[in-house]
Amino acid sequence: MTPRILVVDDDPALAEMIGIVLRAADFEPHFCSDGSAAVDAFRNSAPDLVLLDLMLPGMDGLAVCAAIRAESGVPVIMLTAKGDTVDVVAGLEAGADDYVVKPFDPKELVARVRTRLRPSSEPTTDVLTVGDLRLDVAAHEVRRGDTVIALTPLEFELLLALASKPQQVFTREMLLEQVWGYHYKADTRLVNVHVQRLRAKVEHDPDAPRIVTTVRGVGYRAGSSA
């Protein structure tokens, strides 16, 4: 079954071109050119991944992202002309998993799409603990006590990677490779923002993290089981 990709972009030429590229890579593109119609299109087409332009008429791209994220953990990749940190962080914090700056290499786009669609880690029956959280790997669930904490697949992968080797320090580059699947130099801001998002969801106090701790100058590490 070919993966379905929803392309939300208001420039018809670009949307068509992306469609051509995706088809050539054996994906099935669906299109939407208006922000306010995007959420409906999402519901209707039930894609496996969303390519979302940020500058949209109708509803702003960030709002669309947040709306989709509220409903589903489907991977969302931002397409943006603005590569400034402020804009990238805003997009990532709204729920996107990755971003691609225009103009981009079509091969890079396809590679990122493929990576996001790749099935995540091998299912095991492991249950990991980190801090006061229990990670049920098979079910992709994180619990604190009895409450389930809702994480996107990417956030879960991030936490899992750290928790699998509790005392190992992961550099940002290592995390990019392991969690995002990028084997070349990608932007480490991805990691920064996602760690922040993760902390906001799982930490008791995001400003004094105990579960996902920072090792200055190196990277991150899962804290010890308290």
Added chain:
Amino acid sequence: MTVESVADALRRAWLGRRGWPSRVAGFWRSSLEFRTVATTVVMAGLGATIIGTTISVSIGANLYDQRRDQVQSESLRATLLAQSIFDSATATEDADQVELDSLQNEAQSAILASTSSPGGTSIAILRTPGQTTAQTIQAIASPDFPADQITPELRDQVAADTGALALQPVSLRGPGGDAPGLAVGSTLQVPTAGQYELYLVYDLSDAQTTLSLMQRTLALGSLALVVLIGVVTYVVVRLVVGPVRVAAETSQKIAAGQLDQRIPEKGQDVVATLGRSFNGMADAMQKQISQLAELSRVQQRFVSDVSHELRTPLTTIRLAGDVLYDQRASFTPTAARTTELLHTQVDRFEVLLADLLEISRFDAGAVELDLESTRVVGLVDDVVAEFEPLAAEVGSTVAIDARGGYLEAEVDPRRLRRIVRNLLGNAIEHGEGRPVEVEVDSDEEAVAVAVRDHGVGMTPAEAERVFDRFWRADPSRRRTIGGTGLGLAISLEDATLHGGRIDLWSRPGEGSRFVVTLPRAAGTTATTRPLRAEPDDAATPQATAPGTPEPTSGEPWIGTTEVRGG
């Protein structure tokens, strides 16, 4: 108040006492009012003192002279009167003792009646010694006559000079202390009794009192005048300094950013003119600053809008070019070649656009530093790894020499990566296939990355221009990595943004060495040099010191470049 606090206060007061001269000096330096008032008061005081003393001395002398003249004429009159009384007795031939005595009494009362000195006169009639006469009269003296004040010299003078008066100042002892007096001596010829000396001692304490009173009044008056002058000066200075102080404070507020502060304009005088001019200047400045700020905002918005507008169609072109490029095997040779050209030029256009927008951001001031604690060696390792394929293509090897030291620095990794990419790319491109050496070193304050190539090198003229925008050393040189001519300009801006710099050493035929130095701590400037620009293996020791860009031909160019222009 505890004992400790009292002791403490006393100790502080004692210490403060030693420090008060310097405090006064400081006050002097800082307060125009204090200086002016103090100077005026001191000078006025000096003037008043001089004038007062002069007046006092002059009047005192005058008073004395007046009194002395009066005393003199009185004494003369008295002497003549007494003499005439004695002379009237010579009418009878036998002047006996009783008659003489009664004459003496008559003379004494006549003298006393004729002298009218306030404060009293004392009188004495003394016999001139060394005479032998038929009869004598008793020497008399009034009760309070200061006999000890009559010096022998005076007596001699009086006896010798019988026709004139002799004066001598004396000091009269009285209940209130010593008072000044004047003794006048003259001779009397007493018939049959010989020559007698008449001494009149006048009390001058009234003159003294007058003089003292005048002096006191003068002193008080001067003091009051000086104080008044001081007060008036202070008021005047305040009147003048006040507006100046207001102007100074308003300037400070404007400089601090409150551009709408103004000086109140009242009246038509010079101060009001100052106020109006100042306000006019502030208005012009505020308008200019607002205009510039608005211009900067407009430019930033432009950059942002252009960024989006250009990039979307460019993405479409890029995607289309890439799709065609992938299928070029199935085109005709001409079409295939066309596709290749399209592909490479679209790449080039993309890079150029990105660089242009970056430079534009620097110019508009719309740049932010995303500082992160970074392991610089790791970052350099990554960039070198990126360039390995390209280096292999031209046959260069890239060696990294990472010295120990301070591993981490607070830098913007994206920008540092861009700088190192640029320097390494240039080194490989201009390295003529020879090895490229990268060094990383640090000290407590700064971290430095040096990229050395052994290629073409640059003449001093070229080296000075190499950081200019769009300037390329050899325009005909084949561009293997598609440089835009903006790489070094952007690198320099990136380095300067951190508070760092880029140093350059270059010699034609020997290659070049670029050293980027960044401060390790955020917000500081890199002042130290963990790595010098000149490489250790430079052929001959250079004659010029680092930082002086005036070498003769054949000598290497060494310099530090700063961002020029806006």
